[in-house]
Amino acid sequence: MxxxxxxxxxxxxxxxxxxxxxxxxxxSLRATSYLDSFQELWHDLGASAWYGPWLETLEVLRIRVAEFLGAAPEQLALLPSTSVALSVIAESIDYSKRNRVVCTELDFPTLAYQWAVKPDVELVILPSHDGVKVDLEQFAAAVDDRTAFLATSHVFYTTGHIQDLDCLGEIARQSGALLFVDGYQGPGQIPVDLGASKADFYTTGPLKWLCGGPGLSYLYVQEKLVKKLQPRIASWFGAEDQFDFDLANFEPHRDARRFELGTPSLPTIHTALGGQEIIDELxxxxxxxxxxxxxxxxxxxxxxxxxxxxxxxxxxxxxxxxxxxxxxxxxxxxxxxxxxxxxxxxxxxxxxxxxxxxxxxxxxxxxxxxxxxxx
Ligand SMILES: Cc1ncc(COP(=O)(O)O)c(C=O)c1O
The missing domain is CATH 3.90.1150.10 (Aspartate Aminotransferase, domain 1)
Known part of the structure; x- marks a missing residue:
């Protein structure tokens, strides 16, 4: 290098x-040059920049990030933050048969908060015995047929410890639970291949290791779940025929865009593209x-x-x-x-x-x- x-x-x-x-x-300078061109288009074209270059840039970013994560663009939703991505998924699940969610005390609080505010969910927070990690045996003992989600970090923000996603995925699958991974501290610093992983959901974003700025998060959804899950928080960006403005019928996109919520942060789409290009080139x-x-x-x-x-x-x-x-x-x-x-x-x-x-x-x-x- x-x-x-x-x-x-x-x-x-x-x-x-x-x-x-x-x-x-x-x-980066690359990110600021994208930001400059975004502003120029705004000056030049006003709202018509939306239908041409801006929506196109959004898709360019989606394709690039999907490839980087080892996923298909159809498995990736763009959302404003990890917290929003978490809440979209936490809301789309029925807890009547499985009402337990397992996370750890080393995870970022926003992860636990999604379920702490749901009175019908039993939130289990696993302790760390050495202050660095949580043992796989602890996960295996806590995840059972009452568990809806095993939700935890790829890399703990508290200790930098990298968790073994294969083992966590196996533990979740054995009990029929879903694996939700908060990967904010992973992609950009460590290699990630989501297509080959057992993660059902994975969130990350450009803010930190991808050098792309605040206001955007990437939500990966496993292929089968993209089709199966119906969003229970909806927006016009999630509608298949977004520009039909058909208020009486909401038909969600057939891909992960169904989980998207409202007008995205376009400045960040541009800075994120600059950061991502640098990471990809290196x-x-x-x-x-x-x-x-x-x-x-x-x-x-x-x-x-x-x-x-x-x-x-x-x-x-x-x-x-x-x-x-x-x-x-x-x-x-x-x-x-x-x-x-x-x-x-x-x-x-x-x-x-x-x-x-x-x-x-x-x-x-x-x-x-x-x-x-x-x-
Ligand atoms: C691991 C992890 N998850 C989530 C967040 C917060 O994400 P957001 O503010 O996008 O909801 C952070 C924070 O900075 C983090 O380090």
């Missing part, structure tokens, strides 16, 4: 040491292997410097989210920000998340500045 050339795509890297991709990926395997080297270096440097981390002991289960235990994590993050180093904090940890455009020297500066703060 030509790191110098890659870095020149992201203006923030000339201004800051940016190690917070798991919160928000940086904005190749996810090359990104993954570079991120592993950067993560390994970060872990070693932090260890040598006397920091404790909440990460998997197995390098193969680690992603580029590194949780450094810290008593004053908020103050440490502010100190680093004053020195031009952007990281984040969660649950008593400084969270450092390098991506392909970072360098070993940036990681060293980050850890050295953390030491300086302690002193």
């Amino acid at each position: 030509d790191v110098t050339r890659v870095r020149s795509e992201f203006p923030i890297l000339q201004r800051k040491i940016y190690l917070n991709s798991c919160s928000l990926g940086p904005l 190749g996810i395997e090359a990104i993954w292997s570079r991120n592993r080297i950067l993560t390994q270096h970060l872990v070693e440097k932090a260890e040598e410097s006397g920091f404790q981390m909440t990460i998997s002991p197995e390098p193969a289960d680690r992603s580029a989210i590194v949780m450094i235990q810290h008593e004053n994590s908020m103050e440490a993050v502010s100190y680093l920000a004053k020195k031009g180093i952007i990281v984040d904090c969660r649950h008593g940890h400084v969270r450092v998340s390098p991506h392909f455009y970072n360098t070993v020297s940036e990681i060293d500066q980050c850890i050295d500045t953390l030491i300086e703060f302690a002193e």
